[in-house]
Amino acid sequence: MSTQPTQPTQPAPSAPSAPSASPDDDPLSRERAHLAASRAALRAMRADAESLDIRDVTANWVNAQVLERQIEERVKALADLGDTPLFFGRLDYQRAPGADRAEGAEGERFYIGRRHVHDADGDPMVIDWRAPVSQPFYRASKKDPMDIGLRRRFGYTGGDLTAYEDEHLSDPAEAASAGRLLQQEIERPRVGPMRDIVATIQPEQDEIVRSGLSGTVCVQGGPGTGKTAVGLHRVAYLLYAHRERLARTGTLVIGPNRSFLHYIEQVLPALGELAVAQATVDDLVAHVEVRGSDDARAAAVKGDARMAEVLRRALYAHVTPPTEPVVVVRGSRRWRVPAYELQEIVRELLERGIRYDAAREALPQRIAHAVLVQMERAGEAPDDRVQNAVARTGAVKAAVKEIWPAVDPARLVLRLLADPDFLATHAEGVLTDEEQKAILWARPARSVKSAPWSPADAVLIDEATDLIERTHSLGHVVLDEAQDLSPMQYRAVGRRCSTGSATVLGDLAQGTTPWATRDWREALAHLGKGDAVIEELTAGFRVPTDVIAYASRLLPHIAPGLAPVRSIRENPGFFEIRDAAGAADVVGACRELLGREGSVGLIAADARVPELARALAEAGIAHLGPGEETSRDTRLTLVPASLAKGLEYDYVVLDEPQAVVDGEPDERTGLRRLYVALTRAVSGLVVTHAAPLPPQLA
Template identity: 50%
Template sequence: MTSPDPALRHALALERAHHEHCRAALATMADGAREQVVTSEDVSASGADAEVLGYRLRSRAKALRELPEGPLFFGRLDFAAGDGGGEHAGQHYHVGRLRITEDPAAPPLVVDWRAPVSRAFYQATAREPQGVAVRRRFGWAPGSRGDSADLTGLEDEHLGRGESRTSDIVAREIERPRVGPMRDIAATIQPEQDDLVRGDLAASVCVQGAPGTGKTAVGLHRAAYLLYTHPQRIRRGGLLILGPNRTFLSYIAEVLPALGETGVRQSTLSEEIARHPVTATDDEKSAAVKHDARMAEVLRRALYARVAAGAAEPLSVPDGAYRWRVPDDVLARIVAGVRDEEPPYGVGRERVRSRIVRYVQDRAERRSGPRPSAWVRRIERARPIGACLDAVWPRVRPEEVVAGLLSDPGTLAEAADGLLDADEQKAVLWAAGPPRSWKSARWSAADLVLLDEVAGLLEHPGGYGHVVVDEAQDLSPMECRAIARRAAFGSLTVLGDLAQGTTPWAARSWEPVLAHLGVPDAPVVPLTTGFRVPGAVVALANRLLERLDVDVPAARSLRGDGEVRMRRTAPGEVPDAVADAVRDALAREGSVGVVAADADVPGVRAALDAAGIAAAGPDEPGARVTVVPAGVVKGLEYDHVVAVEPAAVAEAEERGLHRLYVVLTRAVSRLDVVHARPLPF
């Protein structure tokens, strides 16, 4: 609320006026960007230059046009005068999500939160003020769309005087109700988070983050920071955000646009590797073997078993009326030599072709001098050479390799010798037997991972400049390899929590995950201080953490608030107790998430419908009440969580206790545990 203090009212009036000034300048920037796009279309330049210029200007105009409405700044830095203020002595800067200026050559009205000068906003302390005399934070009305009247308060921290205080504005922003999609945290980034956000592009990092520590937000803000700091290098290769599922991606979708970044691909790994629709389902044993790292070598053997140096026969290459002969032993040496070099399979085939042609060219030039390039191209296309290649290094598709391996016990036994035992080989074989052709095969989700592995052996895929991987603890070794291929020439930000690993192959430590991702030396940085999950909820979750088979530090919370309520009821009365808990939650502000074992969700929704409570599914992030299967709640947050029958959640899968840990830590205000059976903690 606005203070009656005249000095504060005057300061607020000045800041509101500055905000109006910034709004007008931003509108001018957007209009100018549109005009530049129109003007560039008439600029005389080479086709390539005009295309690049047009793309950049259109991207800039689109980003300004699509910038979500909201306050244009959240902080201000006043640097000390004289030597104490360093290179910014006597200057003041407003800090916001986007740089705003009236003219490119003029001092900015707002500096971007990612700019070097803005780092002091997050890192300066009374002990190390970094030249800052006063750090000011602004309080905006919840849900503000950027109206200057919504600037309701401000706090000044006089670091130059050695003053240090806990920010009420930051606390309110962190704790305010969570309704709708995830928001950015540019205004509330903590020093340890800022260190990770501003890490070097060339360095990969793994963040082991306890619930509520902001690891997902850190990853997204790191992506925005890299795009700002290295625009050319990142945009040349692209930036990829990998989430565990579409529900999660829809939840985080608005964070980067709010930070002014719209050209980022947000996807799931299954979408990245989807060569075919998933039309088959593996049992648990089959899926576990297919996701095992040993399958990489099985597939490599199966692919290169098609290379047959011994199948080479003497080759006769026509050259007009003359024929050049290549003996079988020469061909065998060429094939064996290329095979030993271990190139991608497709590269190896072309390398064999070029060496055969070179052999013929050497003999032709000894006979009658240098040969023109047209002659070389004609020899390369000679049918006998193509037929020879098909015999010794045949063309192949990933589908042919995988289908042949999983439908033929003999082929699998040869490729898996010494790697998979008889039971494991039996588990991965297709029960229906070989399809008529790979085109009629039915592929499971695990089969698509195998197809991607073979595709990577055939030809290196194009990579990204940086990849952010969230919920990485759930990745299998083979999935990690698929990601590593897409980051072979870039860096990785790996986010996760070992305690929240729920897949059968979930990691118990980060070392093997990082090794399979191709970054074994990446540092593991723990985040243990929670900002979103209140202390009462963290205390309950830590009781369950003691029973999990992972070695991670217990979480702690900076919030002493929060409420946990246990609702014990008779077995037949659980639906009514759930409805009562939801009604109680609706009497308060914020979102309500009702989380149950996947099989129990239809019954929970029916009970809420019968009680007259409208509830949405997890794909509608703006709903007041959402019923969420435990299997997809990871990464989501709700102000109030109603956890239904924890024992059923724990028993639903092999790592059910880990799933329950996820469920309990989704609440950022209040947790109701409704149960008829004994609790697993």
């Protein structure tokens, strides 16, 4: 392997010539020249898009607005981010990509970057990392070079190309190595929101990223294995490979909370994808204003998949079998549909299993059709207009209202939670008496608006809404931190991709809700994706060896079946356990870490956050809240333990581990919360405590 060093004090076999050498003799200068030319070409592409004149190519103002919006999105996607490398690698093929090995075709050279760039003649200067020709950059090896003679990685400082590193995959004399630049990029300090990992995707990650659109993939990954990044890059890849289809059906990224979504929101735009929506599960089911909460017992029962059957029973209890005939008057004739025939129509609609409102809309047409059959038997020749007119008659409307009344989903759930008799009738044999008591409101609400709806109640309303009217399905959904969802929440997400696919991301060891997932197969069944492929990532790229080894002491107590994450970082990391007499010692640890390069997170039990915030203010140390990490001037974030999941900081100060455990309803959940907090650091961890450490860490 040959390397052009970042520091002049680190000589390497491919060190460039003296600064006075001509660009033709200096490989690094040639690469810089290509970077400059590529940036100029990208600016020209953007200018071409901005100069498009659509005044004479659209038929009406609607088409003009649509096309104008598409052009605006194209212009945004072509933005040249000055501090982001335009390309990060190069592939020198031994023969033309796709050519038969026996042909011995002349090889080509491709620069791999975040987006496609071409020159004025249309020839590519940078190839999109998602293109098939780019795949060997991530998967080629000494064992299988995939027709690659040389793979070159580039090092940058800001947006300036400062180094390169070569792997001669076809040279048997050169030993395989992970590469210094690759390792530096993996271990690079992180400040601000989450970055893409497009330059460092590993072969096992790339296989998941490039998996097809038709199948659902579930990724089990421990801390620092890159599962979130893999999910986001898979969205970017699918939008590249199936852009027209997903443009019609839509994509969605679902995260556990707003702080998390804010943390990851720049990844896809950095890859040129601007149209992917982001939401939490609470956003998806926001049919009512949530201003109440449940205790753990009530939330667990409401989140149980059995509630779907209770709701179905309660809804279809509104259907009343007819006992009277329907008589339709048309002119001088009276047409009578007997009760037994109406009962048969209702029975057939129930057996079809279609949505409640779809059946309700079909019922008047079925009754009208029965009338038309009688008309035809009497020698008349009615058409569809006559059937529609019969369906709109007062007699048919009154019968439909009596047999199959309209139902409001929120009112249905309101009655279940407020009326013990109604709940008991429809939960019989499904929920126990104790479970029914757990979910009943102590004070019945008078209306939907005044009801003390909880997040779990909103999910029940969403289930009822889908029973009444089908939920719109998207083409692809990414569900992150999935291990914390209840079965009913899985069902809510599954409705959003019932005709599409999903990428499910999570870690069973990090489940911190009372209903946390214990088996992915069961969870995927609730999602409606029982045939999903489950992949496991075990190589840790972000968490240092000493830190993950310490946190893994908790695994036998929280997830006995999971293997510990294996850190592949060369830097063992900075790890200390310190006695702290009070908040001043915690603040001192933060001040010390702020003297290093990178971001700092102070993670503490939720109840201790106000005290630590006051101590930081008194010490004159500015800090942010989780999700606000966008300023390079303020590098310290004060993170409640309940919001730490999914976030990462270069250095972490973890305050009072036992307080984190005690802040949860039970010890198992508390230890899982502690496991999450311990694994947020990517360079170093300081654990401060006055109380004894949990015995599981001894």
